[in-house]
Amino acid sequence: MAGVAVSTTINGDSVEYLCQPDETLLDVLRDRLGLTGVKEGCGTGDCGACSIILDDRLVCSCLVLGAEAEGRRVETVEGMAHGDSLHPLQQKFLEHAALQCGICTPGFLIAAKDLLAKNPDPTEEEIRFGLAGNLCRCTGYDKIVRAVQDAANVMKGA
Amino acid sequence: MNFDPRYSTRNFASVGTRPIRPDGVDKVTGRARYGADFNMAGQLVGRVLRSPHAHATIRKIDTSKAEKLPGVKAVITAADLPDLTDGDAAMYDILDNCMARTKALYDGHAVAAVAAVDVRTARQALKLIEVDYELLPHVTDVDEAMKHSAPLINDAIFTEGLEEKPVKPSNVTKRSQFGHGDVHQGFGHADFIVERSFKTEQTHQGYIEPHACVASVSSDGTADLWVCTQGHFVYRQHCAQLLGMEASKLRVTSSEIGGGFGGKTHVWAEPVALALSRKAGRPVKLVMTRDEVFRASGPTSATSIDVKIGARKDGTITAAEATLRYSCGPYPGSWAEIGAMTAFACYRLENVKTVGYEVLVNRPKTAAYRAPSAPMAAFAVESAVDELAKEIGMDPVDFRIKNAAQEGTRSSYGPVYGPIGIGPTLEAVKNHPHMKAPLGKNQGRGMACGFWFNFGGQTCTDLNIGMDGSVSLAVGTVDVGGSRASLSLVAAEELGIAYEQVKAIVADTSSLGYNDMTDGSRGTFSSSMATISAARNAIKILRERAAQMWDIAVDDVVWEQGHAVAKGEKHGNLGKLSLKEIAAASGTTGGPIAGHSELVADGAGVSFATHICDIEVDPETGATRVLRYTVVQDAGKAVHPTYVEGQYQGGAAQGIGWALNEEYIYGKDGRLQNPGFLDYRIPVCSDLPMIDTQILEIPNPNHPYGVRGVGETSIVPPLAAIANAVSNAAGVRMAHIPMSPPRILAAIEAERAG
Ligand code: FES
Ligand code: FES
Numbered sequence: 001m002a003g004v005a006v007s008t009t010i011n012g013d014s015v016e017y018l019c020q021p022d023e024t025l026l027d028v029l030r031d032r033l034g035l036t037g038v039k040e041g042c043g044t045g046d047c048g049a050c051s052i053i054l055d056d057r058l059v060c061s062c063l064v065l066g067a068e069a070e071g072r073r074v075e076t077v078e079g080m081a082h083g084d085s086l087h088p089l090q091q092k093f094l095e096h097a098a099l100q101c102g103i104c105t106p107g108f109l110i111a112a113k114d115l116l117a118k119n120p121d122p123t124e125e126e127i128r129f130g131l132a133g134n135l136c137r138c139t140g141y142d143k144i145v146r147a148v149q150d151a152a153n154v155m156k157g158a
Numbered sequence: 159m160n161f162d163p164r165y166s167t168r169n170f171a172s173v174g175t176r177p178i179r180p181d182g183v184d185k186v187t188g189r190a191r192y193g194a195d196f197n198m199a200g201q202l203v204g205r206v207l208r209s210p211h212a213h214a215t216i217r218k219i220d221t222s223k224a225e226k227l228p229g230v231k232a233v234i235t236a237a238d239l240p241d242l243t244d245g246d247a248a249m250y251d252i253l254d255n256c257m258a259r260t261k262a263l264y265d266g267h268a269v270a271a272v273a274a275v276d277v278r279t280a281r282q283a284l285k286l287i288e289v290d291y292e293l294l295p296h297v298t299d300v301d302e303a304m305k306h307s308a309p310l311i312n313d314a315i316f317t318e319g320l321e322e323k324p325v326k327p328s329n330v331t332k333r334s335q336f337g338h339g340d341v342h343q344g345f346g347h348a349d350f351i352v353e354r355s356f357k358t359e360q361t362h363q364g365y366i367e368p369h370a371c372v373a374s375v376s377s378d379g380t381a382d383l384w385v386c387t388q389g390h391f392v393y394r395q396h397c398a399q400l401l402g403m404e405a406s407k408l409r410v411t412s413s414e415i416g417g418g419f420g421g422k423t424h425v426w427a428e429p430v431a432l433a434l435s436r437k438a439g440r441p442v443k444l445v446m447t448r449d450e451v452f453r454a455s456g457p458t459s460a461t462s463i464d465v466k467i468g469a470r471k472d473g474t475i476t477a478a479e480a481t482l483r484y485s486c487g488p489y490p491g492s493w494a495e496i497g498a499m500t501a502f503a504c505y506r507l508e509n510v511k512t513v514g515y516e517v518l519v520n521r522p523k524t525a526a527y528r529a530p531s532a533p534m535a536a537f538a539v540e541s542a543v544d545e546l547a548k549e550i551g552m553d554p555v556d557f558r559i560k561n562a563a564q565e566g567t568r569s570s571y572g573p574v575y576g577p578i579g580i581g582p583t584l585e586a587v588k589n590h591p592h593m594k595a596p597l598g599k600n601q602g603r604g605m606a607c608g609f610w611f612n613f614g615g616q617t618c619t620d621l622n623i624g625m626d627g628s629v630s631l632a633v634g635t636v637d638v639g640g641s642r643a644s645l646s647l648v649a650a651e652e653l654g655i656a657y658e659q660v661k662a663i664v665a666d667t668s669s670l671g672y673n674d675m676t677d678g679s680r681g682t683f684s685s686s687m688a689t690i691s692a693a694r695n696a697i698k699i700l701r702e703r704a705a706q707m708w709d710i711a712v713d714d715v716v717w718e719q720g721h722a723v724a725k726g727e728k729h730g731n732l733g734k735l736s737l738k739e740i741a742a743a744s745g746t747t748g749g750p751i752a753g754h755s756e757l758v759a760d761g762a763g764v765s766f767a768t769h770i771c772d773i774e775v776d777p778e779t780g781a782t783r784v785l786r787y788t789v790v791q792d793a794g795k796a797v798h799p800t801y802v803e804g805q806y807q808g809g810a811a812q813g814i815g816w817a818l819n820e821e822y823i824y825g826k827d828g829r830l831q832n833p834g835f836l837d838y839r840i841p842v843c844s845d846l847p848m849i850d851t852q853i854l855e856i857p858n859p860n861h862p863y864g865v866r867g868v869g870e871t872s873i874v875p876p877l878a879a880i881a882n883a884v885s886n887a888a889g890v891r892m893a894h895i896p897m898s899p900p901r902i903l904a905a906i907e908a909e910r911a912g
Contacts, residue, residue: 141843
């Protein structure tokens with residue numbers, strides 16, 4: 001199959017790649033571009049480990065084709081920190097131990113970032129429903145919710 | 159080595175604090191490398207062909223078309239994994255499970271595999287493999303499989319553990335029995351007896367990271383394996399044995415692991431990846447899809463359990479009995495045996511008897527899942543205990559306190575307990591504000607207890623002190639949930655230095671001696687013991703070096719808060735030497751300073767928990783909502799309390815999923831109907847409330863700091879706690895897990911119909 005040439009923006013950098021027409025954006029990010037912070041837990045849109053922000057929309061990158069990124073903006077966990085200073089969500093996830101194994105963490109961070117961008121002052125219930133598309137099997141979500149609450153407070157103050 | 163593991167009281171400086179874990183930043187920035195995040199130059203993609211049938215003889219496999227497809231570099235079947243197990247039946251089963259030899263034994267059983275240049279080619283190649291199956295009758299239900307009329311899964315298996323040797327083969331591979339006293343007599347003294355049968359469905363550990371590995375076999379016979387596993391040393395041994403390699407020629411590196419919960423303790427894909435790489439002469443990456451994870455990797459047992467408990471009017475239990483049947487998948491296991499051991503472990507019983515039956519079914523090989531076998535037994539027993547308390551008219555907590563095991567109690571599975579936490583967790587629950595909080599309409603509160611043994615086992619640890627005084631700690635137990643932080647705290651504690659001065663890593667199999675699997679809640683328990691031992695060995699050398707630097711007798715040097723101190727008046731002017739100063743001089747005082755430890759960590763203290771749960775049941779739909787949840791558990795000593803809480807909360811959440819929703823659903827054709835997270839629904843954030851925790855610390859006498867394993871016990875009580883809550887909310891006793899809305903509704907309707 002002939003490859004599709006794509007130019008897109010990933011974490012602020014312009015990127016060009018060739019991909020197969022049936023290749024998912026998740027596979028492109030992980031296998032072609034080395035952005036393995038984006039995780040695959042299911043490949044069917046059920047776990048949220050592959051969450052990215054595509055033009056201000058939270059999506060499962062396993063449900064998007066690589067070719068669809070043409071001309072758009074992609075944001076992954078790799079783009080959250082600035083230099084050596086972590087994003088408040090990253091910092092709060094560490095402080096609250098909101099990760100055990102950490103495989104779900106990149107997806108949660110991206111989903112939480114999207115949530116707070118749209119709702120800077122969410123209630124606990126809004127956080128719980130806002131993050132309901134992301135599965136975590138280790139933490140029982142308690143510390144994740146607290147980390148997001150704490151990060152929201154910090155970000156409001158900033 | 160004369161290491162004394164006994165507990166002694168001390169004031170902790172580092173242990174018990176909550177620093178940020180050393181692997182944390184990599185995990186929040188996406189830099190940490192998990193199983194599927196590693197790649198090698200020239201790597202091929204491996205894929206596995208799986209049986210769509212629950213039970214079938216494999217008459218013939220024709221791989222010729224697949225082999226001819228351009229881009230395919232290797233195709234393997236069982237013929238490429240010859241039997242080298244030399245009469246070791248358990249290893250033979252592992253081999254057969256990795257690649258079916260003569261029969262496919264469950265939907266999802268591997269029958270062939272390919273390595274190709276890319277995933278598309280590999281998938282195409284799988285379609286070109288022709289397997290000629292002869293279908294056989296199958297059985298997936300544990301009770302059905304026990305019937306004489308059931309199709310036999312393995313006609314060479316005769317039930318072990320029976321008084322008379324059976325003459326006919328059976329799907330029941332083993333009977334085991336535990337207990338003491340005379341239950342018959344005990345029931346004779348009872349004023350009240352509760353007797354009930356329970357069922358639990360099969361669940362999966364549900365780790366978010368699918369199994370993944372990269373295998374690279376060189377033509378000189380050496381090999382490398384990168385893999386997400388709970389025990390790389392065990393994987394090395396199994397893979398080496400199955401492939402006919404020397405263990406030392408196979409280096410296994412454990413990646414970051416995206417959850418295991420017991421499910422990453424068995425090889426599945428790894429020997430296949432190595433065989434593919436050997437045949438293709440190139441590295442092979444093999445990652446399971448989620449569908450494969452569900453169909454082919456480790457679910458827990460489905461069970462069927464009968465419980466009978468009798469008590470006097472005053473609330474004293476006079477006898478307790480249980481018969482437990484656990485499915486093992488198509489290979490023998492000891493799952494019912496473990497269930498039978500744990501069933502009544504919380505109680506002080508004069509007369510107790512448990513009998514376990516291991517049952518073969520056409521489902522994937524059962525693997526450990528967090529306190530394996532205990533949650534189902536606890537569900538049955540703790541439900542019956544609650545019912546009995548109600549019949550007697552006693553408060554369920556008081557009834558349990560009255561019968562709780564204590565120090566000196568002979569446990570139902572044999573050993574006599576040392577200091578234990580069941581009584582204290584019950585007292586804490588009795589006094590917990592949660593117990594007094596008001597409940598609304600259709601809401602009910604339940605509580606239940608749980609027990610887990612905890613494992614110790616073989617452990618090897620290296621502690622190296624750098625010239626700059628920083629400390630590298632190399633452990634061989636995989637970090638499944640923050641143990642590098644805990645072990646760094648322990649090293650800092652023992653050496654008397656700052657946590658930040660220690661860096662812990664998980665070493666590969668060529669860099670460290672053998673370590674058992676990280677299972678049985680042993681990671682922090684045993685590796686902290688080995689770390690303490692290694693640190694004490696290093697301190698001995700540090701003292702010697704200080705003595706040398708001062709030119710005094712080593713017996714005059716003691717180690718205090720990170721410093722060598724010269725004791726005695728004659729050395730009054732010598733002051734102190736810090737670890738850093740001694741390390742800086744090491745080049746001229748005898749070379750590098752290190753402490754090593756190789757030990758078998760014995761005496762993992764048993765652990766107990768009691769949970770409280772409030773549930774609301776919608777009587778119209780049978781739907782449930784978890785309103786409030788509290789975990790009280792004994793940790794012995796919480797090394798890093800935040801991660802201990804995390805273990806409590808995570809176990810509770812998994813238990814909630816199991817209790818209310820998760821189950822393997824098989825069709826009549828023996829195929830799994832729900833091999834995905836959409837239809838096998840684990841709890842999401844909006845399903846749960848905050849999970850309150852209370853850590854009790856009843857020191858384990860067999861660990862220098864009093865540490866007990868904490869990882870597993872928290873999944874034991876939830877099934878029963880929730881069942882008791884549902885029963886109190888809806889007025890019906892739920893005897894079948896999961897308590898999905900249709901099951902609850904059916905129970906309510908049956909109750910209404912009288
Ligand atoms: S991998 Fe995309 S949702 Fe699970
Ligand atoms: S931390 Fe392991 S899945 Fe969330």
